[in-house]
Amino acid sequence: MPSPSRPAVPAKPRPPKALELATVDEDDLRDEGAYTGLGFYDLDLTGRSAKGAEFDQCRFNRTDLSGSSFVKVSLTDCLVESSNFANLHGDQSSLLRVAVKDSRLTGLQWLDGVLRDVTLRDCRIDLSVFRATKFGAVLFEDCNLAGADFTGADLTGATFARCDLTGAQFSAAIMDGARLTDCALSGIGGVTSFAGATISTGDLIALSHTLAAALNITVSDGRSTDDTPGGRT
Missing domain, CATH: 2.160.20.80 (E3 ubiquitin-protein ligase SopA)
Incomplete structure (x- = not known):
């Protein structure tokens, strides 16, 4: 590969x-x-x-x-x-x-816009909205993006490094080519849009639980109920 x-x-x-x-x-x-x-x-x-x-x-x-x-x-x-x-x-x-x-940049709304060759470092961008915006060669580094809304955005050229994306929304976003490294991803929405994205191993573990919930998958530790205290005898 x-x-x-x-x-x-x-x-x-x-x-x-x-x-x-x-x-x-x-x-x-x-x-x-x-x-x-x-x-x-x-x-x-x-x-x-x-x-x-x-x-x-x-x-x-x-x-x-x-x-x-x-x-x-x-x-x-x-x-x-x-x-x-x-x-x-x-x-x-x-x-x-x-x-x-x-x-x-808390609460910033950048709708149907363009970001190209843009670097954002050590910024507070929580509760921001980037709906239908196109990202080309954009780096978010050490940023707070909790609750950000990327619905319908083209994130092909976006990189997120050490960012807090807790509760961020990615529904209908284009993620093929996007990269995420050492980010907080709990509670994100639109996780099925992550097809084609490159994600670090640590991020993938957190993302897997969200993906399982989105697909109604039950995660089990592999033990049967017979092996648990109070199980059948």
Whole structure:
């Protein structure tokens, strides 16, 4: 049997030649906005909305975008660090060559979108929703994804390393090519979608119990009732 191919390594963001600090007065989010080479540092941009905006070679550091709404917004060659994107709603939006680190994305909704060449490390992404989103060369590393919803997502190019996926939903997801290593998988839904995925031995043991429950399989220790205390004599 041939060994599984190595996962695609996400390409790194291409840094800008120069970075100009953004201000709320001049660089607030707006429809069709074009933001290039800007550093969004320590800015409160909560509850904003933007349609068709483009962020190129931007850096977000300690920026609060929680509760904002994106429609057909793209982030390309961007860095996100120690920022708050909790409950941000993204519809038909894309991340291309983006690195996210040590940030809060709890309740993020990224629907019918695209993530390509994206790395997320040490992030809280619990209760997030990625329905019908396509993942190409995406690495989740040391992330909390408890309760995340990947229903109908194409996870062909996704890798999950040391992530908490407790209670995550994978119904109707495409998992052929996805990889999971040292992840918490208890209580996940849609386990039958894992066909074609590569899973570490430790993860497979935990996954087997969930799969058995999904298929209504009774797991026995192999002993008959006659051998148990109180059994027939």
